[in-house]
Amino acid sequence: MEDVLNRDIRAGARLLRWIDDGVGEARSILKQLYSHTGKAAIVGITGNPGAGKSTLVDQLITRYRAQKKTVAVVAVDPSSPFSGGAILGDRIRMQEHALDEGVFIRSFATRGHLGGLTGTTADVVHVFDAMGWDLVLVETVGVGQDEVEVQRLAHTTVVVMAPGMGDEIQAIKAGILEIADIFAVNKSDRDGADRTVRELRLMLDMGKEAIQQQQERVCPPGWMPRVIKTVSTKGEGIDELMTALAEHRKAYENACRDPNFVRARLRREFLDVFRRTLFTRGWSYLMHEDHLKEVVEKLQDGSSDPYTLAKQAVNALGRL
Amino acid sequence: MEDVLNRDIRAGARLLRWIDDGVGEARSILKQLYSHTGKAAIVGITGNPGAGKSTLVDQLITRYRAQKKTVAVVAVDPSSPFSGGAILGDRIRMQEHALDEGVFIRSFATRGHLGGLTGTTADVVHVFDAMGWDLVLVETVGVGQDEVEVQRLAHTTVVVMAPGMGDEIQAIKAGILEIADIFAVNKSDRDGADRTVRELRLMLDMGKEAIQQQQERVCPPGWMPRVIKTVSTKGEGIDELMTALAEHRKAYENACRDPNFVRARLRREFLDVFRRTLFTRGWSYLMHEDHLKEVVEKLQDGSSDPYTLAKQAVNALGRL
Secondary structure: OHHHHOOOHHHHHHHHHHHHHOOHHHHHHHHHHHHHOOOOEEEEEEEOOOOOHHHHHHHHHHHHHHOOOOEEEEEEEOOOOOOHHHHHHHHHHHHHHOOOOOEEEEEEEOEOOOOOEOOHHHHHHHHHHHHOOOEEEEEEEOOOHHHHHHHOOOOEEEEEEOOOOOHHHHHHHHOHHHHOOEEEEOOOOOOOHHHHHHHHHHHHHHOHHHHHHOOOOOOOOOOOOEEEEOEHHHOEOHHHHHHHHHHHHHHHHHHOOOHHHHHHHHHHHHHHHHHHHHHHHHHHHHHHHHHHHHHHHHHHOOOOOHHHHHHHHHHHHOOO | OHHHHOOOHHHHHHHHHHHHHOOHHHHHHHHHHHHHOOOOEEEEEEEOOOOOHHHHHHHHHHHHHHOOOOEEEEEEEOOOOOOHHHHHHHHHHHHHHOOOOOEEEEEEEOEOOOOOEOOHHHHHHHHHHHHOOOEEEEEEEOOOHHHHHHHOOOOEEEEEEOOOOOHHHHHHHHOHHHHOOEEEEOOOOOOOHHHHHHHHHHHHHHOHHHHHHOOOOOOOOOOOOEEEEOEHHHOEOHHHHHHHHHHHHHHHHHHOOOHHHHHHHHHHHHHHHHHHHHHHHHHHHHHHHHHHHHHHHHHHOOOOOHHHHHHHHHHHHOOO
8 A cells, every 4th residue: 555655566556456356455445545646637538449549648648758747547448359459459559658667557448247337447547646646547449438437537538539430420429529628630631620620619519508507527617628630640739739638627626626516526436436336246245145046046937027136136235 | 007018008108208207106017017028029229320220220110010010119319418409300200100000119318327327228128028019129329338238138139330430440349249140231332331241241250259158148059140231221131131130030039948048138137127226226325315415525524435435325225
C-alpha cells in the first residue's frame, strides 16, 4: 500500500493484477487508497477502430510528457476471442513509450460473469490517481453502451471520429454525443471531413438543451462540446486539441467549487461501485454450495420459475 | 392473465405497459405465465442504423404472414434524447402491418437506473411467447454489448450488415460474430458486397473453434453461421434467408432433445432474471428512506468511502 502511494511501478502492477483477478485483499487496499484520490486529471478517449485513436493517444502522451506531466493509460478491451489480435497491435504501437518511466500503460477486459462491465476500470483509475500520476487516460474501443459507462468516469471525454465511416450515426445511437466534451474529427485530410464537422456541429446545436438538462451527465455548467479537426499521423490539430483539453479542465475545476456539482459526481461514483458490489456478491452466492446448479434443476423439472428463484436468491444474499 | 393467454391484444398491451413501468403486479403475472412459455420461435435481428434492417424485418413479417404464422415484434431502442426521431421513423415504416391482427409491434427503451439494460426485453418476450404468437422477432439497433445481451435471448440471431460501412470491424469488436447464426449482407447490389461476404466467411472460418467452444453461447452443435446476400428493398435473397432461418430452427429443435442443451439455456435465462432482480432491488433500497442521499453526504464529508458504503448497502438488501 505504501509502495503504491510512492508510485512504485511493481507494487502498482501487482495491485492491478489483484484487482483484475478479484483477489480479496485488493478491496481493503482500495478502501484505504480512496482518501488519496482526487488529484489526477482523468481524460477519456473513445472512438471506433479505424478512427486513428491509438495514434492520437500517442500524440497526447508525447505532449503531456513535454509538459513534464506523468501519464497512466488504462485501455479497456472488450474480451472477445476474435479481437485479441487488433488490441495487441494497439498495445505494440504504444510501446515506444515503454522506456519512459513517466508513462504506464495497462489493458483490461470488460466482460463480467453476469454480463456488462466487470467495472474494474473505476478501481484501476482510483489506483492510478492515488499513485500520483498527473494524468490518467482512459481509452475505450467502439461506441457501445459499455464505453459510455466507462467514459462517465472521466472528467473530460474526447470522442475520436473519422470522416465517412458512419461514425456520426453510431454516435447518436450509442449516446456518445451525451458524453463527449470534445470531438476530434481525425484523418481530417480525407474527403468528407468538413461535412462531418458540419453535421456534428448541427447535431450538437439541435441537442443543446438535451445536453444541458441531462441529470446523468456531470459536466461543467455552460460547457458546449468542441469539434476539432486533427490529422494525428501528421500531428495536425494536436495543439488545438491540447488547448481544448486545458480549457475543459479549467471549467471542470471551477465547477468543483460548487458542492452540488461535487455531490452529483460522488453519487455517480458510488452507484458504479454499488452496481459492481451487487454483481460480485450475487455471483459468489450462485457459486456457493452449487446454488446455481440447484436452481437450474428446479427449472428443468418445472418445480419453480426464474422469477421466484431469483427473488429467493436476492433475499439470501445478505445472509452470505 | 386469462385474457393475455387468449391473445387479447388490449390485455397484452396493458401487461407490457405494467412491465415497462415496473408495476408490482406484473411480476406475479409473469411468474404464472412462465409455465405457458416455450412454444414461440424467437428470432433476433440486429444491425447498425443504415444497414436496411427495418425493410428486412418488414419483408420477413410479410413472408411469415404468408405462411399463416402470427408475428410479434419487440423493438429495443437505446433511450437517448438524440435518437427519438430515427426510431420513430422506423416504427412508422412498420405501420403497414398495423391493420393486420396477426402482427403486433412494441418498442422499449433499454437503460436502467443502475446503467445497462432494464432487461424488460426478456419479460416482454416471455409475454409474447405465452400469448401464443408463433414468432417473436427481437429487433435491436446497433452492435454494442447491450445488443449482444438482448440477442442472447433469441433462438436464432440474424445480423444485418451493409457493405462498406465498416460494420465488419464493428462486429468483431462488439462480439457480434459470436451471436450471429445468420449474416444478411444487405444492400448487396452495392459495390463491395462480395468483399464483405468474403471477409465475413474468412473471419468465421478463422474463428470456427472459438465459436464452437464458447460456453456462453447456446447454439445447436455443428451449426456454422451462414452468410446470405440480400437486397431487402427489392426482395432479393429473402427466400434464401427464410430457408436458412428454417434450417436453423430445425437444428435448434433437434438440439433441444439434449438435456444439457436445455440446461445451458435455462441457466442463461435464470442469470438474466437474477441480474435484473438484483438491480431492481438494489435501486429500491437506495431510494428507500433517502439511503442514497445519506451515502453521498458521508462521501462528501469524508467520513466513509464508496467501497465500505456499497458493502453495507448490499448487506442490508435482504433485510428490506
